[in-house]
Amino acid sequence: EPEVTQTPSHQVTQMGQEVILRCVPISNHLYFYWYRQILGQKVEFLVSFYNNEISEKSEIFDDQFSVERPDGSNFTLKIRSTKLEDSAMYFCASRDASYEQYFGPGTRLTVT
Amino acid sequence: QKEVEQDPGPLSVPEGAIVSLNCTYSNSAFQYFMWYRQYSRKGPELLMYTYSSGNKEDGRFTAQVDKSSKYISLFIRDSQPSDSATYLCAMSEFLRGNTGKLIFGQGTTLQVKP
Numbered sequence: 347e348p349e350v351t352q353t354p355s356h357q358v359t360q361m362g363q364e365v366i367l368r369c370v371p372i373s374n375h376l377y378f379y380w381y382r383q384i385l386g387q388k389v390e391f392l393v394s395f396y397n398n399e400i401s402e403k404s405e406i407f408d409d410q411f412s413v414e415r416p417d418g419s420n421f422t423l424k425i426r427s428t429k430l431e432d433s434a435m436y437f438c439a440s441r442d443a444s445y446e447q448y449f450g451p452g453t454r455l456t457v458t
Numbered sequence: 459q460k461e462v463e464q465d466p467g468p469l470s471v472p473e474g475a476i477v478s479l480n481c482t483y484s485n486s487a488f489q490y491f492m493w494y495r496q497y498s499r500k501g502p503e504l505l506m507y508t509y510s511s512g513n514k515e516d517g518r519f520t521a522q523v524d525k526s527s528k529y530i531s532l533f534i535r536d537s538q539p540s541d542s543a544t545y546l547c548a549m550s551e552f553l554r555g556n557t558g559k560l561i562f563g564q565g566t567t568l569q570v571k572p
Contacts, residue, residue: 350501352501377557377558379558379559379560381560387564388562388563388564388565389502389546389548389560389562390562391559391560391561394557394558394559396557401557402557402559404559435499437501437502439560441558445490445507445509445550445558446492446504446507447492447504447558447560448504449494449501449502449503449504450501451500451501452499452500452501454499
């Protein structure tokens with residue numbers, strides 16, 4: 347069964363460093379998303395991406411964040427200068443023209 | 459008022475019990491309603507989705523949506539210890555031009571005891 351994959355599973359970085367989180371969405375999906383979940387809190391929407399551009403972003407998704415689909419399979423989230431409060435689980439999700447979003451296993455980002 | 463409210467629990471039931479999980483919401487524009495299961499430090503796994511009001515059944519799981527009350531439910535029949543997880547409700551407007559972003563509830567932690 348097709349699934350969303352994410353790498354790495356755990357990333358530890360120092361405050362101020364850049365990180366890139368990688369996702370491979372399900373192959374025939376057209377809509378891509380990043381969400382995050384701070385420990386013990388709700389899953390929160392960050393950004394949606396369709397037709398090679400951002401279609402919506404939340405207040406959390408400030409200038410420190412960017413997304414890219416560099417080729418036909420990968421979808422990346424970059425955080426330019428990480429802060430302590432960026433520590434969270436980051437989930438990639440994708441969907442086709444239906445309404446069912448499928449999530450990856452997540453990347454646990456720890457900023458020290 | 460929060461957009462989506464869900465009692466975090468924990469909810470503890472004996473094996474074989476019927477479990478009822480619920481969410482309320484405030485945004486009347488929500489059209490699509492989903493239930494995800496999440497194990498500790500894992501990604502949300504889609505269990506069921508429904509459009510607008512009504513019921514949907516899949517095996518031991520039944521999802522109900524009452525848009526007039528802004529209330530959704532997930533019922534689990536014959537609960538098993540393997541059902542122990544956190545259950546997340548999520549909703550989307552999906553209007554024309556909407557991106558389909560999901561708004562999640564807090565999640566309810568369920569423990570099914572053998």
